[in-house]
Amino acid sequence: xxxxxxxxxxxxxxxxxxxxxxxxxxxxxxxxxxxxxxxxxxxxxxxxxxxxxxxxxxxxxxxxxxxxxxxxxxxxxxxxxxxxxxxxxxxxxxxxxxxxxxxxxxxxxxxxxxxxxxxxxxxxxxxxxxxxxxxxxxxxxxxxxxxxxxxxxxxxxxxxxxxxxxxxxxxxxxxxxxxxxxxxxxxxxxxxxxxxxxxxxxxxxxxxxxxxxxxxxxxxxxxxxxxxxxxxxxxxxxxxxxxxxxxxxxxxxxxxxxxxxxxxxxxxxxxxxxxxxxxxxxxxxxxxxxxxxxxxxxxxxxxxxxxxxxxxxxxxxxxxxxxxxxxxxxxxxxxxxxxxxxxxxxxxxxxxxxxxxxxxxxxxxxxxxxxxxxxxxxxxxxxxxxxxxxxxxxxxxxxxxxxxxxxxxxxxxxxxxxxxxxxxxxxxxxxxxxxxxxxxxxxxxxxxxxxxxxxxxxxxxxxxxxxxxxxxxxxxxxxxxxxxxxxxxxxxxxxxxxxxxxxxxxxxxxxxxxxxxxxxxxxxxxxxxxxxxxxxxxxxxxxxxxxxxxxxxxxxxxxxxxxxxxxxxxxxxxxxxxxxxxxxxxxx
Numbered sequence: 362x363x364x365x366x367x368x369x370x371x372x373x374x375x376x377x378x379x380x381x382x383x384x385x386x387x388x389x390x391x392x393x394x395x396x397x398x399x400x401x402x403x404x405x406x407x408x409x410x411x412x413x414x415x416x417x418x419x420x421x422x423x424x425x426x427x428x429x430x431x432x433x434x435x436x437x438x439x440x441x442x443x444x445x446x447x448x449x450x451x452x453x454x455x456x457x458x459x460x461x462x463x464x465x466x467x468x469x470x471x472x473x474x475x476x477x478x479x480x481x482x483x484x485x486x487x488x489x490x491x492x493x494x495x496x497x498x499x500x501x502x503x504x505x506x507x508x509x510x511x512x513x514x515x516x517x518x519x520x521x522x523x524x525x526x527x528x529x530x531x532x533x534x535x536x537x538x539x540x541x542x543x544x545x546x547x548x549x550x551x552x553x554x555x556x557x558x559x560x561x562x563x564x565x566x567x568x569x570x571x572x573x574x575x576x577x578x579x580x581x582x583x584x585x586x587x588x589x590x591x592x593x594x595x596x597x598x599x600x601x602x603x604x605x606x607x608x609x610x611x612x613x614x615x616x617x618x619x620x621x622x623x624x625x626x627x628x629x630x631x632x633x634x635x636x637x638x639x640x641x642x643x644x645x646x647x648x649x650x651x652x653x654x655x656x657x658x659x660x661x662x663x664x665x666x667x668x669x670x671x672x673x674x675x676x677x678x679x680x681x682x683x684x685x686x687x688x689x690x691x692x693x694x695x696x697x698x699x700x701x702x703x704x705x706x707x708x709x710x711x712x713x714x715x716x717x718x719x720x721x722x723x724x725x726x727x728x729x730x731x732x733x734x735x736x737x738x739x740x741x742x743x744x745x746x747x748x749x750x751x752x753x754x755x756x757x758x759x760x761x762x763x764x765x766x767x768x769x770x771x772x773x774x775x776x777x778x779x780x781x782x783x784x785x786x787x788x789x790x791x792x793x794x795x796x797x798x799x800x801x802x803x804x805x806x807x808x809x810x811x812x813x814x815x816x817x818x819x820x821x822x823x824x825x826x827x828x829x830x831x832x833x834x835x836x837x838x839x840x841x842x843x844x845x846x847x848x849x850x851x852x853x854x855x856x857x858x859x860x861x862x863x864x865x866x867x868x869x870x871x872x873x874x875x876x877x878x879x880x881x882x883x884x885x886x887x888x889x890x891x892x893x894x895x896x897x898x899x900x901x902x903x904x905x906x907x908x909x910x911x912x913x914x915x916x917x918x919x920x921x922x923x924x925x926x927x928x929x930x931x932x933x934x935x936x937x938x939x940x941x942x943x944x945x946x947x948x949x
Contacts, residue, residue, distance in 0.1 A: 402445045404446055404626055404629070405446075405450055405621045405624045405626035405628070405629045406449050406450070406629075407449075407452075407629055407630065408436070408449060408451050408634075409634060410433075411452070411454035412455065412456070413430070414462070416429065416462075416670045416708060416740055431708075431866055431867075431870075434867050436632050437469040437473065438469055440478070441469070441472040441475075448480070448620060448621075449479070449481070450616070450620040451480060451482045451483070452482070452484065453482060453484050453495055454484065455486060455491050457490065458741060459490060460571070460764075461739065461762050461763040461851070462740065463491070463494045465867065467498055468865065471497075474498065479620070479624055480499050481499065481619060481623060482495045482502045483611075483617070484502075484503075484510075485508045486508055489512060489514070490572075492606070494575070496579055496606075501609070501619070501623070502608050503607065503609040503615070504598050504602075505611070506610050506612070507598070509597070510596040510598075510606060511594060511595040511596075512572075513591060513594035514569060514572070515569045515572065515948060516948070516949050517561055519557070520547055521546060521550050521551050521552060521553070523549055523550055523551050529780055530780030530782070532778070532779070532805065533548035533773065533775055534773045534775075534776050534806050535549055535774075536771070536772055536814060536818060537771050537818075537846070538770045538818050538822040539768070539769025539770065539822065539845035539846035541556045541847045542769035542770070542845065560846075560849070561848070563850075564850055565948070567762075567849075567853060568762060568948065586604070589604065590604045617629065658886065659884050661701060662879060663883060663885065664703060664873045664883060664885055665704075665706070665887075666705075666887050667689075667706070667708070667887075667889075669684050669689065669708065669709045669747065670683075670708075670709075671711060672684075673713055673718050673719055673750075674715055675721070683714065686721045690722060692888045693728065693729050696729055696733075697729040702886070703876075703879060704873040704874070705729055706869050706870055706873045707736070707750075707751070709739055709747050710740030711744070711746065711747030712941055713746025713747050713749065714746050714939060715746065715939060716746065716770060716825075716938045720824065720828075723749055723750050723752070726750055727753040727832075734872075734877070735755050736870075737754035738869035739757065739760070739851065741763060741764065742765075743764075743765055744764055744765070744767040744848055745768070745939075745940045745941050748767065748859070752832035752859075753832055756872065758862050759851035759855070759864075760851050761850060762850060763850070764848055765850070765851055765854035766843060766844075766848045767846055767847070768840075768847070769822065769845055771818075771941065772817075772938040774800065774802060776803075776805050778804055778805070788801075788803040795807070796809055796810045817938060826844060829844075829859075839858065842857065870885070
């Protein structure tokens, strides 16, 4: 496909020229040395987290990769144990939406303090989540003189685009099973129904409580002081200092010097946020292009760590965005059949997607769980189809701030009948069977089509409930307060039995090693594996990614922020039944 679009020799030559002009870097730019253990040295480690690390490794154009969230947890863990590391200087930016990842970082950073190593922190701009992390782990917080602290309390934003779609002549013909599910309210309503206000309100109360606990305990502020701080937000540096939210107003070099003195360190060593900062030569670049090097799978006794991140689709090939059922099921079958894979950790951060794909993936995970432990680690979200797959595991862990649940089903299609009329487009439909045109975007569902679709959705919902009941060993009566589309915090999910234990990815990996009888240094096989550059370029032009790109363009056109798999699926022309978070939700 690429050869038809662009000669490979031209592609390689162009990349080579780009590499020779930029890969070598600026000779005047200081190079940051990677952290290393020097038992004779006294080092202050510096870590910059301007944004949350990605769940799995994020590849750069020429092979340089950002550390994944798990790798960043490991880097922080090393600071706590290495004798040469005497303290940590941490810089943090906004952490919008990364509630669970922030909580997992907090546990590792607290381990540094418990090791007797001071943790000094600095920020230019940060938000509720970022500041809650700082307030809970830092011995000292410094803020730049012209920075901004947005400690304002939890805010949720749900976008409703029905009126806009009507202006375009577009209608979302959707149905729901579960009164809290919302039936894709973002496309079908102009306001928030009481049921959604109830479930989101409870979630926001839990998240607000987490922020309050983080700020008041370590900063030694009482409830009245916290209330005053929130009322004053967003806070300028002088306001933050007056309210005791920060300890100093300083530039980064001044804050770093203070941290170095407190740690009794001689040098400052940067902890890189990516795995390879060295320039690449032509051979390395060609290997990156082709994806060559290394065994396809590790050997020996090990555990597997599989990521289910993003929207769930039912394609059989990797599309480069979200996760599709085909590749995921193949990986689960291999893990089930490989006697050397002794346990699997399934890391889920997904709002759901296709109900059919979710059920197929549930079955694949269940097949593994019948042979060996499957520890599910919920990241920032395991909602709807994401939780559907999670309940197949033998054990589910989540942070108290993880978003869990949304057990319900929505379905339908986008109808462009009015838009077609306005544009002078006339659609003629011929039918053999009264429901044969049910997927047509040229007309809404007929009464008979609606009955058939509704029946299928109710069956899917009943199946979803059965999967949860079986996996969580809960009766239908016990599940009743937690279903019908309700979304909740990890803490409430644990109280209701949807989650076994509060904990993060590191805890899940420890559980897997223990159940597998392996030590802390056991090999961890990662899935999915990185694709070569040529594979990533090819997928950009594939049918699956073309749909995703078109959906994203339409999603932006109706002002939908990132989030629900249902919106992506519907706007890309798919119809049917979905186990997806129905509304586009941003919680800061």
